[in-house]
Amino acid sequence: MISRREFVVAATAAASLATASGRSLAQVASSGKLTQDDLLRFDATGKVTLLHITDTHAQLNPVYFREPSVNLGVGETKGLPPHVTGAAFLDQFKIKPGSPQAYALTSEDFVALAKAYGRMGGFDRIAALVKAIRAERGDDNVLLLAGGDELQGSWTSLKTRGEDVLQALKALKLDAMVGHWEFTYGADRVKEIAEAGPFAFLAQNIRSLEWQEEVFPAAKVFERGGAKIAVIGQAYPRTPIANPRWMTPDWEFGLREDDLRRQVESARSGGADVVVLLSHNGFDVDRKLARRVKGLDVILTAHTHDAIPMAVEVDKTLLIASGSHGKFLSRLDLDVKDGRVAGYRFGLIPVFSDAIAPDAEMTKLVADARAPYAAELAREVGRTESVLYRRGNFNGTLDDVICQAMIEQRDVEIALSPAFRWGTSLLPGDPITFEAISNATAVTYPNCYRSAMTGKQFKDVLEDIADNIFNPDPYFQGGGDMVRLGGVGYAIDVAQPIGKRISNLTLLRSGAPIEADRSYTVAGWASVNQNVEGPPIWEVVERHVADRKTIKVEPNDAIKVTGA
Amino acid sequence: MMLFEQSRSRREAMRLAAISVAVAALTPRLAFAKPEDVKAEMDKLYGGKEMATGKLKLDMPEIAENGLVVPINIEVESPMTEADYVKSVSVFAEGNPFPRVLTYHFTPACGRAAASLRMRLAQTQNVIAVAETSTGQLYTAKSEVKVTIGGCGG
Numbered sequence: 001m002i003s004r005r006e007f008v009v010a011a012t013a014a015a016s017l018a019t020a021s022g023r024s025l026a027q028v029a030s031s032g033k034l035t036q037d038d039l040l041r042f043d044a045t046g047k048v049t050l051l052h053i054t055d056t057h058a059q060l061n062p063v064y065f066r067e068p069s070v071n072l073g074v075g076e077t078k079g080l081p082p083h084v085t086g087a088a089f090l091d092q093f094k095i096k097p098g099s100p101q102a103y104a105l106t107s108e109d110f111v112a113l114a115k116a117y118g119r120m121g122g123f124d125r126i127a128a129l130v131k132a133i134r135a136e137r138g139d140d141n142v143l144l145l146a147g148g149d150e151l152q153g154s155w156t157s158l159k160t161r162g163e164d165v166l167q168a169l170k171a172l173k174l175d176a177m178v179g180h181w182e183f184t185y186g187a188d189r190v191k192e193i194a195e196a197g198p199f200a201f202l203a204q205n206i207r208s209l210e211w212q213e214e215v216f217p218a219a220k221v222f223e224r225g226g227a228k229i230a231v232i233g234q235a236y237p238r239t240p241i242a243n244p245r246w247m248t249p250d251w252e253f254g255l256r257e258d259d260l261r262r263q264v265e266s267a268r269s270g271g272a273d274v275v276v277l278l279s280h281n282g283f284d285v286d287r288k289l290a291r292r293v294k295g296l297d298v299i300l301t302a303h304t305h306d307a308i309p310m311a312v313e314v315d316k317t318l319l320i321a322s323g324s325h326g327k328f329l330s331r332l333d334l335d336v337k338d339g340r341v342a343g344y345r346f347g348l349i350p351v352f353s354d355a356i357a358p359d360a361e362m363t364k365l366v367a368d369a370r371a372p373y374a375a376e377l378a379r380e381v382g383r384t385e386s387v388l389y390r391r392g393n394f395n396g397t398l399d400d401v402i403c404q405a406m407i408e409q410r411d412v413e414i415a416l417s418p419a420f421r422w423g424t425s426l427l428p429g430d431p432i433t434f435e436a437i438s439n440a441t442a443v444t445y446p447n448c449y450r451s452a453m454t455g456k457q458f459k460d461v462l463e464d465i466a467d468n469i470f471n472p473d474p475y476f477q478g479g480g481d482m483v484r485l486g487g488v489g490y491a492i493d494v495a496q497p498i499g500k501r502i503s504n505l506t507l508l509r510s511g512a513p514i515e516a517d518r519s520y521t522v523a524g525w526a527s528v529n530q531n532v533e534g535p536p537i538w539e540v541v542e543r544h545v546a547d548r549k550t551i552k553v554e555p556n557d558a559i560k561v562t563g564a
Numbered sequence: 565m566m567l568f569e570q571s572r573s574r575r576e577a578m579r580l581a582a583i584s585v586a587v588a589a590l591t592p593r594l595a596f597a598k599p600e601d602v603k604a605e606m607d608k609l610y611g612g613k614e615m616a617t618g619k620l621k622l623d624m625p626e627i628a629e630n631g632l633v634v635p636i637n638i639e640v641e642s643p644m645t646e647a648d649y650v651k652s653v654s655v656f657a658e659g660n661p662f663p664r665v666l667t668y669h670f671t672p673a674c675g676r677a678a679a680s681l682r683m684r685l686a687q688t689q690n691v692i693a694v695a696e697t698s699t700g701q702l703y704t705a706k707s708e709v710k711v712t713i714g715g716c717g718g
Binding site for chain 1 (some may be wrong): 623625626627629630635688710712713
C-alpha cells in the first residue's frame with residue numbers, strides 16, 4: 001500500500017483550471033489532502049472523450065520534472081503560451097503560488113514544492129486514471145491517443161528498443177500514436193512496432209524517397225460515442241534533420257500541408273464528424289498550421305513539452321498541450337451534434353503520483369520490465385547538492401554537469417551537449433544513480449566524440465542552432481533548445497536574423513575571445529553523423545560523477561541573452 | 565513528350581568551367597551565384613517582362629532533409645491547348661554555382677505542365693521558377709529553402 005502524502009498548503013485560491021468544475025485543485029490542496037477523486041472530478045459534456053498523453057519519454061515510474069524557467073517566444077508568439085514561464089505563467093492563468101498547479105506547471109519554488117507534492121506521472125497512475133475515466137464514460141466513448149516520444153528516454157527502453165513501453169501502452173489500450181524518437185530505433189524496428197498493433201501508428205507526412213508512397217497509414221477513423229472521429233497522424237516533420245537520417249534512409253518527412261488538407265477533405269467526405277490531428281509538430285508550428293489548414297477540430301500537440309492548462313482556440317481549432325514525462329493526462333470531452341463539434345470541456349489532469357492508487361496490473365508490468373536491469377538502474381554513482389534539471393532555452397544544471405564531464409574526461413577546451421527537452425530532474429540531496437544518468441542520455445547514437453573545430457565553424461554551428469529555435473517563422477523552428485556549451489561563454493540577441501545572433505564568444509578558461517581561424521578541441525555527443533567514434537556519453541558522465549562523488553553546480557552566468 | 569535541356573550550352577559550360585578553375589586557384593571554395601546574377605539571367609531570357617504569381621505552383625520543403633537531393637514539384641495551371649499552353653518552365657537558384665538550373669520544354673501534347681526533380685542546394689537560398697506560355701504570359705513562384713549544418717531537436 002502506497003503511503004498517501006498529506007498535501008498541506010497555506011494558500012487558498014479560486015482558480016479552477018485543472019479540474020473543469022467543482023473544487024479547484026488549489027482549494028483541495030488548501031483543505032489539506034488531494035485525492036484521486038479530486039483529480040478525476042470533471043463536469044462531463046457530450047458523449048465523446050479524447051484522452052491524450054505525450055512525450056512520456058519512456059518514464060514508466062513517477063519522476064521529478066522541472067518545467068522551464070526560460071522559454072522565449074519570438075515574432076508573433078512572443079508573450080503567448082507556451083512562452084510564458086514562472087510568476088508570469090501563474091499570473092496569466094491565475095494560479096496561486098505554492099499550489100499543486102504551480103508545482104506541476106512552473107519552475108517556481110521547484111525544490112520546496114517537489115518535496116511537498118512529490119513525484120509526478122508513472123504508467124500505473126496514468127492507467128488508474130484512464131480506467132476510471134473509461135468506467136465513468138463507457139469504453140465505447142473514450143479514445144486514448146499518444147503524441148509520440150513514448151518509447152525512448154530511459155535505460156530499459158534503450159535496452160529493449162522500446163518494448164517495455166510498448167507493452168505498457170498496449171495495457172493502457174492505446175488507440176493510436178505517432179512518432180519522433182521512435183524513429184531512432186531504425187526503420188525496421190518502427191515498421192515492426194507499427195505493424196504489430198493493436199493500436200494504429202499513423203503518419204500522413206512520411207513518404208518513401210523513391211516512389212513517394214505512404215510508409216504508414218495516414219489516418220484512422222474511430223467510432224466513439226456515436227460519432228465518427230478521424231484521427232490523422234503527423235510524425236515529427238524534421239526527424240531526418242534533428243536525428244540521424246541514416247537510421248531511416250529511405251524515408252522523407254516534412255510538414256506536407258497540402259497532403260494534410262487532402263486528408264482532412266477525405267475524412268470529411270468519408271463522413272467524419274470530428275477531425276483530430278495527432279501531431280508531433282511542436283506547439284508553435286501547430287498554432288500556425290491551425291490557421292492555414294482548415295477543418296481540423298482538434299490538434300493534440302506534442303514535441304515541445306508544453307503543458308497549458310486550457311485549450312488554446314485558433315479560429316475553429318482547439319489546441320491541446322499535454323506536457324511531458326507522464327506529468328499530465330489531458331481529457332477533452334466533445335459534444336458532437338449534426339456532424340460537428342458543438343461544445344467541449346477540457347481538463348489538463350496533473351498526475352500527482354502520491355494522490356493516485358496505482359493500477360496493480362500496470363505496477364506489475366512495469367516492475368517485470370525493469371527487473372532484468374534492476375541492479376544497473378539502482379547503482380549509486382554519487383550524490384548531488386544542487387537541483388539537476390535540463391529544460392530551459394539556454395542551459396540546465398544537468399547539462400552543465402554533462403559538459404563538465406566531457407571537458408574533464410575527454411580533455412577538451414569546449415564541450416557541446418544537445419539541447420534535448422527530455423530528461424528527469426534530481427533534487428538536492430538525491431543520489432545520482434545510473435538510472436538518473438541514463439534518463440538524460442539514453443539514445444541509440446550516444447558516442448562522445450573528440451574533435452577539432454575552428455572558431456568560425458563553431459560560431460556557424462551556434463548560429464544554425466539558434467535559428468532553429470528563434471527563427472520568427474514557426475515552420476523553421478525545430479523544437480529543441482539552444483545547444484549546451486561547456487568552456488565557452490557568449491551573448492545572444494534572439495531578435496536578430498541568422499548570422500547575427502551570437503557575439504562575444506569567449507573561452508572561459510583563458511577569458512580570451514574565440515578566434516575565427518584558431519582550432520579548438522571539442523567534445524560532444526549525439527552527432528547525427530554515421531560511424532561516430534568515442535565512448536557512450538553515459539560512461540563519460542558516470543566516470544565524472546564517480547570521480548567527484550558529490551556534484552555541486554554553480555549558477556551559469558556565461559550566457560547573456562537580449563532581444564527577448 | 566517532355567524535353568529536357570541542360571541549363572548551359574556546352575560552350576557556356578566550358579567557359580564557366582574555365583572561370584571556376586581560375587577562381588579555384590585563388591580560393592578553394594566554389595563561387596556562388598548571387599540574387600543579382602539570377603535577376604540578370606532572367607532579364608536575359610524574359611527581357612524584364614512583368615511576371616504574374618498564382619498560376620505556377622512551386623512545391624519544395626521549407627527545410628532540406630538532405631541538401632544534396634532536394635525535391636521540387638512544379639505545376640502550372642494551363643489549358644494546354646494549341647491556342648494556349650505552357651512552352652517552358654525554368655528553375656533558378658540564388659545561391660548555387662550557376663543561376664539557372666534547368667529548363668523544361670512542353671507542348672500541348674504533354675497534357676499537363678508539371679515536372680518533378682531533385683536538385684542540390686549548396687546553402688540556404690531562394691529557388692525561383694518561371695513559366696512562359698505560348699501567348700507570351702510569364703508566371704513565377706519563389707520558395708526559400710533552408711539548408712542546415714547541424715540541427716538540434718528533441
